[in-house]
Amino acid sequence: MTTIVHREARCCLCAMQSEFLVLASTNRMGSPDLDTRPPEMERSTMRTWVQQCPNCGYCASEVAAPRPEARAVVGTLEYKRQLDDPAFPPLANSFLCKALIESACGEYSAEAWAFIHAAWVCDDSDHLEQAIACRQRAVEAIARAEEHGQRLTEQEGAGTAILVDLLRRSGRFDKARRAIAERCGTIADDIILRVLDFQMWLIDQDDKSCHTIAEAYEEGK
Numbered sequence: 001m002t003t004i005v006h007r008e009a010r011c012c013l014c015a016m017q018s019e020f021l022v023l024a025s026t027n028r029m030g031s032p033d034l035d036t037r038p039p040e041m042e043r044s045t046m047r048t049w050v051q052q053c054p055n056c057g058y059c060a061s062e063v064a065a066p067r068p069e070a071r072a073v074v075g076t077l078e079y080k081r082q083l084d085d086p087a088f089p090p091l092a093n094s095f096l097c098k099a100l101i102e103s104a105c106g107e108y109s110a111e112a113w114a115f116i117h118a119a120w121v122c123d124d125s126d127h128l129e130q131a132i133a134c135r136q137r138a139v140e141a142i143a144r145a146e147e148h149g150q151r152l153t154e155q156e157g158a159g160t161a162i163l164v165d166l167l168r169r170s171g172r173f174d175k176a177r178r179a180i181a182e183r184c185g186t187i188a189d190d191i192i193l194r195v196l197d198f199q200m201w202l203i204d205q206d207d208k209s210c211h212t213i214a215e216a217y218e219e220g221k
Contacts, residue, residue: 001025001026001027001041002023002025002026002027002041002042002044002045003023003024003025003026004021004022004023004024004045004048005021005022005024006019006020006021006022007019007020007022008020009051009062009063009064010063010064011053011055011056011058011063011064012058012063012064012065012066012067012070013053013056013058013063013070013071013074014053014055014056014058016053016054016055016056018053018054018055018063020051020063021047021048022048023045023048023049026041026042026045027041027042028040028041028042029041030212030214031212031213031214031215032212032213033165033210033211033212033213034161034162034165034195034198034199034210034211034212034213034216035116035162035165035166035169036153036158036162037120039212046091046117046120046121047091049061049095049117050091050094050095050098050114050117051063052083052094052097056074057074057079057080057083057097058070058074058101059083059094059095059097059098059101060098060101061098067101067105069101069104069105070101070104070105072104073100073101073104074101076100078100079097079100082096082097082100083097087127087130088118088122088127088130089121089122089125089127091121092118092121092122092125092127092130092134093118095114095115095117095118095121096114096115096118096134098114099111099114099115099118099137099141102114103141103144106148107150108141108142108144108145108147108148108150109141109142109145109150109151109152111141111144111145112138112141112142112145112152113138113152115134115135115137115138115141116134116135116138116162116166118134119131119132119134119135119138122134123210131169132169132170132171135166135167135169135170136166136170136172138166139163139166139167139170139172142159142162142163142166146159155189155192156187156188156189156192157183157186157187157188157189157192157193158189158192160179160180160183160184160187160192160196161192161195161196161199163179164176164179164180164196164199165199167179168199168202168203168207168208169208169209169210170208171208173203173206176199176203177200177203180196180199180200184196191213194216194217195213195216197216197219198211198215198216198219199216201219
């Protein structure tokens with residue numbers, strides 16, 4: 001069962017107090033996608049993952065939490081254009097603006113996740129080209145994160161599995177194959193290796209669609 005509550009918070013940039021949706025509890029039933037997107041009911045709680053101040057447009061996991069670099073970013077033309085970009089669903093714009101702030105703060109793994117979450121929003125609203133664009137930007141953010149010693153996830157090898165899925169779903173099959181070939185030898189986790197084998201099978205079929213981790217297990221039997 002999912003419980004979402006209304007709570008007030010004061011924006012750390014403009015000091016406006018507003019009401020936001022906050023996730024109090026949820027559950028999962030089924031298998032996550034290959035990029036770790038959770039199944040229902042947690043799958044449908046993304047509107048609680050990012051807050052947007054209705055006054056100044058600041059987007060963050062929690063608008064009340066101070067971020068010294070955020071003020072300059074929110075004032076840029078790039079940020080303002082992204083916030084109201086009609087090509088993207090409003091929730092995706094919130095995640096994309098959050099990504100801009102995470103990048104300015106040097107939090108490149110968080111930046112990558114914001115792009116990934118934006119892609120999921122675009123998937124749900126059939127904004128297919130926009131979803132691909134978000135995944136491509138996530139790939140670039142992952143590269144920045146790795147350059148700065150930041151990991152996408154704590155599980156060894158999981159970052160590679162997510163990277164490969166981002167590349168495959170963007171139709172960048174050659175780069176996905178290369179990532180598997182270059183990184184597979186450094187991964188010992190049997191689950192991740194099975195997922196990567198399944199990814200290679202999908203790549204060989206030019207498959208750009210969404211698949212689950214459970215499917216990787218079934219294919220590997």
